[in-house]
Amino acid sequence: MERGGGVEVVTAQPRERKHRRAVVVAVFLVVVAAADVVAVLLWHPTSPEDELLHQVLLVAWPLPAFVGLLIGAYELFLHHRLVAELSRIASPSIMEHLLPGEVLKAFLSSIYGANEANHDIVSGLLGGEGVRPRGGDLTISTNTTIKIELEGIDTKAYHLIITQSYQFRQQIPVDRFVIFATSSVLLRDTINAACRYPLFELFFIPDQSLFLDSVDDLQNATKIAIDYIDHDGNRRSAEPSQIPPVEVRFDQWSNYLTFFREAMGPLPKLSPHNHLGDLRIFECDLSGIADDHVVRAICGLTINARMLQNTDDGFCYWQAPYPSYVERISFDATRLAVELVPEQEFTVMPFTFRSNTLPAQWLSAEDLEDLLVRSWVLPGHGVALLWREMRN
Numbered sequence: 001m002e003r004g005g006g007v008e009v010v011t012a013q014p015r016e017r018k019h020r021r022a023v024v025v026a027v028f029l030v031v032v033a034a035a036d037v038v039a040v041l042l043w044h045p046t047s048p049e050d051e052l053l054h055q056v057l058l059v060a061w062p063l064p065a066f067v068g069l070l071i072g073a074y075e076l077f078l079h080h081r082l083v084a085e086l087s088r089i090a091s092p093s094i095m096e097h098l099l100p101g102e103v104l105k106a107f108l109s110s111i112y113g114a115n116e117a118n119h120d121i122v123s124g125l126l127g128g129e130g131v132r133p134r135g136g137d138l139t140i141s142t143n144t145t146i147k148i149e150l151e152g153i154d155t156k157a158y159h160l161i162i163t164q165s166y167q168f169r170q171q172i173p174v175d176r177f178v179i180f181a182t183s184s185v186l187l188r189d190t191i192n193a194a195c196r197y198p199l200f201e202l203f204f205i206p207d208q209s210l211f212l213d214s215v216d217d218l219q220n221a222t223k224i225a226i227d228y229i230d231h232d233g234n235r236r237s238a239e240p241s242q243i244p245p246v247e248v249r250f251d252q253w254s255n256y257l258t259f260f261r262e263a264m265g266p267l268p269k270l271s272p273h274n275h276l277g278d279l280r281i282f283e284c285d286l287s288g289i290a291d292d293h294v295v296r297a298i299c300g301l302t303i304n305a306r307m308l309q310n311t312d313d314g315f316c317y318w319q320a321p322y323p324s325y326v327e328r329i330s331f332d333a334t335r336l337a338v339e340l341v342p343e344q345e346f347t348v349m350p351f352t353f354r355s356n357t358l359p360a361q362w363l364s365a366e367d368l369e370d371l372l373v374r375s376w377v378l379p380g381h382g383v384a385l386l387w388r389e390m391r392n
Contacts (some may be wrong), residue, residue, distance in 0.1 A: 022075045036061035101130025104160030116265050120193050124379045139198045140354055143167035144324040148331050151348040152338040158311050163304045171297035172198050175382030177284040183211040184278040192379040194258040207310040214308040215280045219245050226286055227300035230293040241289040319382035326373040329383050333365040343390040350383040
C-alpha cells in the first residue's frame with residue numbers, strides 16, 4: 001500500500017463515516033417530520049384521547065424537521081466552508097503561540113504512531129528542539145552556498161577545503177561557534193542529533209591515522225566571517241578572520257553532546273574516555289572578529305575550513321548541520337593532481353530530496369559543473385564527490 005494511501009485510510013475514512021451517519025440521521029428526522037405532517041392532515045380523531053395525540057403531533061412535527069434540516073445543511077454545505085474560514089482566521093495567531101516541537105511531535109505521532117525515534121525527525125526538520133514560540137531556538141538557513149575544493153599535497157594526502165555560507169531565517173542569539181572533528185562513524189552519525197548548540201559544524205576524517213594531523217590543520221586554518229547584531233542593536237559584518245579555536249577538555253564534552261550525559265534512544269550513554277582518540281571539540285568566540293564590538297546575535301555565518309585527508313579514500317562529502325535551502329554546490333578538483341599520480345576522474349552523488357544533476361557519469365576535473373540543488377537540505381542530506389583513476 002502506498003504511503004499516501006495509508007494516510008488517506010487513517011484520516012479520511014473516519015470523517016467520511018461520521019459524515020454519512022450525520023446525513024442518515026438528518027434524512028431520518030426529516031422523514032419523521034413529514035410522516036408527522038401527513039398524519040396530522042389525514043387523521044381525523046374521534047375520541048378525546050385521539051384528539052390529544054393529534055394535538056401533540058401537530059405541535060411536535062417542526063422540531064425533527066428543523067433539527068434534520070439543520071444537520072443536513074451543516075454537513076452538506078456549511079462544514080467545509082466553516083472549517084476553512086476558521087483555519088484562515090485562527091491559524092496564524094494560534095501558530096505564533098504554539099511550540100513548534102510539541103506541534104510536530106503530536107502530528108508525527110498521529111501519522112507515524114508513537115515512537116521515540118520521532119524525536120530525531122522533529123530535530124532534523126526544525127533545526128533544533130522547537131521549545132520556544134515562533135521558532136526562537138531554531139537554526140534555519142534560507143540562503144546557503146557550498147564550495148568544495150581539493151588541493152593535492154603529495155601522492156598520499158590532500159587538503160579538503162570546504163567553504164559554507166549561511167544566512168539565517170532569524171537572528172541566532174549566540175556569540176559562540178562549535179566545531180566537532182571525529183574519525184568515528186558512530187559519532188559522525190549521531191552528533192547532529194546530540195548537539196544542543198545552535199551554531200556548529202561537524203567534520204569527519206575517515207583515515208584514523210591522519211586524525212591528529214587533520215585536527216591540527218583544521219584548528220590552524222579555519223576562517224570565519226559573520227553578519228551580526230552588536231550590543232546596540234546595529235547590524236554589522238566582519239570579514240573572514242582566522243580565530244584560533246579553543247579546544248574543549250574531554251571532561252566538559254557532556255556540556256556539548258547529549259550522549260555523554262544520558263542514553264539517546266537505542267544508543268547507551270557514552271564515556272568520553274572511550275573517544276579520546278577519535279573526537280575533538282573546539283569552541284570559537286565570535287566576538288573575537290567583531291571589531292571590538294560585542295556580538296549579541298548572528299544573522300549570517302561563513303566558514304572556510306581545511307583538513308588533511310587521504311587521497312586513497314576516493315571520496316569526500318558535505319552534509320548539512322541544520323535545515324538549509326541550497327541553490328547550488330560548487331566543486332573545484334583541478335588542484336588535486338600532483339606529480340607521479342595518475343590523472344583522476346570524478347562523479348557527483350547527491351543524497352538530497354532532489355537535485356538537477358545529470359545521469360551518473362565520470363568527468364575530468366575541468367568538466368565538473370556546479371550541482372543545482374534548489375531545494376531544502378536537512379541534517380543527514382548532502383552531496384559526495386567520488387574519484388578514481390582515469391579510464392579510457
